[in-house]
Amino acid sequence: MEKKFYLDTCIWIDYLEDRKNGIKPLGELAFQFLRKCRKEKSTIIVSDVMRKELYKHIAKEEIEKRLLDFSDLIIEVKHSQEQFDEAHLFWVKTKKEFPQADILHAIISRDQKAVLISRDKHFAEIDIVEFHFPEELF
Secondary structure, eight states: OOOEEEEOHHHHHHHHHTOOOSSSOHHHHHHHHHHHHHHTTOEEEEEHHHHHHHHTTSOHHHHHHHHGGGTTTEEEEOOOHHHHHHHHHHHHHHOOSOOHHHHHHHHHHHHTTOEEEOSOTHHHHHOSSOEEOGGGGO
16 A cells, blocks of 8 residues: 655755754654655655745755655645635634644645654644654654
């Protein structure tokens, strides 16, 4: 069965900026995860929401150039108004400090039947979709 993954914006930033947190080589862990996806012929879901967030941190040209390395794995999706409305309603009802965009990421991932990969522990509390750190899956 084909595996599908939705990488949160922070994972792409880890990879693109080769970030480290003093303990873990986050960029290397993200890269190893992407290599594993290639080896296993997994699909990576990239949403318009994730791209919009990514463009706030890294130049669009750099992003496009580096994502080409994995273009054979990537499927582009756009969020729907229904997904946006569901995320907003969830955010209002929970009264938690979750970013509304993260709820939208979880909903998009769920609707794509993809596992969400992130470093943000609050995805476990959002509890809309299966969530893992990248290193948990290799």
